[in-house]
Amino acid sequence: FCNMSIEGGARAGYVNPDETTYEWLEGTDYFQEHPEKFEELKPYWESIRSDDDAEYDDVVEIDASELDPVVTWGTTPGQGIGIDDPIPEPESLADDKVDTARRAQEHMRVEPGETMEGYDIDVAFLGSCTNARLPDLRRAARIVKGREVADDVRAFVVPGSQRVQRAAEEEGLKDIFEEAGFEWRNAGCSMCLGMNEDQLEGDEACASSSNRNFVGRQGSKDGRTVLMNPRMVAAAAITGEVSDVRDLEEVALA
Numbered sequence: 203f204c205n206m207s208i209e210g211g212a213r214a215g216y217v218n219p220d221e222t223t224y225e226w227l228e229g230t231d232y233f234q235e236h237p238e239k240f241e242e243l244k245p246y247w248e249s250i251r252s253d254d255d256a257e258y259d260d261v262v263e264i265d266a267s268e269l270d271p272v273v274t275w276g277t278t279p280g281q282g283i284g285i286d287d288p289i290p291e292p293e294s295l296a297d298d299k300v301d302t303a304r305r306a307q308e309h310m311r312v313e314p315g316e317t318m319e320g321y322d323i324d325v326a327f328l329g330s331c332t333n334a335r336l337p338d339l340r341r342a343a344r345i346v347k348g349r350e351v352a353d354d355v356r357a358f359v360v361p362g363s364q365r366v367q368r369a370a371e372e373e374g375l376k377d378i379f380e381e382a383g384f385e386w387r388n389a390g391c392s393m394c395l396g397m398n399e400d401q402l403e404g405d406e407a408c409a410s411s412s413n414r415n416f417v418g419r420q421g422s423k424d425g426r427t428v429l430m431n432p433r434m435v436a437a438a439a440i441t442g443e444v445s446d447v448r449d450l451e452e453v454a455l456a
């Protein structure tokens with residue numbers, strides 16, 4: 203969330219710490235080994251939280267439970283829509299967004315009025331530090347289990363950290379993905395930014411759980427990146443196209 207606030211025009215993103223944050227922090231390896239550090243730092247974190255009576259220039263409330271899965275149609279993270287929504291006419295956007303939208307639609311080869319559902323993909327990338335945490339991999343595994351990656355799709359999983367990788371392997375997630383036809387890789391940035399050999403080739407289209415879809419971001423200047431959540435990447439890998447994951451039944455993990 204903090205990472206992506208930059209794409210909304212912010213200089214920084216910040217989340218006030220609460221009990222959920224503290225509970226999570228306290229359970230991390232570092233603070234399990236150094237509980238005295240946690241006690242030392244907690245008052246400091248409390249001291250920099252926003253005041254309860256702070257005044258804000260704007261307040262936006264979003265009920266995430268009511269959001270449809272969001273996918274991008276363009277070449278910036280902000281060019282996104284719900285899976286059932288039509289791709290916008292560039293002229294319907296704010297004046298300073300019209301040209302970028304036109305260029306983005308040309309690059310992505312999409313037309314206003316279409317939805318992104320059914321957009322063919324060549325690559326499914328389930329990774330990045332922002333969207334390949336252990337709960338992300340578990341959720342995606344519930345979609346993948348017992349199914350197979352589409353024949354013409356190159357699919358791979360890159361855990362968000364070595365810690366996530368170890369935990370995912372211990373609880374059998376790696377096996378579920380490999381049985382379905384995903385490659386299981388070591389933790390790293392990988393195709394989030396076209397690292398090493400993990401790059402799109404030519405005009406390949408990628409269903410990607412990474413966080414940015416700028417032209418060339420995944421290694422090829424003609425590559426096409428469609429950002430979506432990890433469960434949606436799992437669904438796209440199985441069907442070979444951008445799909446509504448809500449149409450695929452989840453399978454319980456052992």
Ligand code: SF4
Nearest residue numbers: 330331332391394395
């Ligand atoms: S390039 Fe690496 S560190 Fe940066 S957002 Fe992607 S996965 Fe995270």
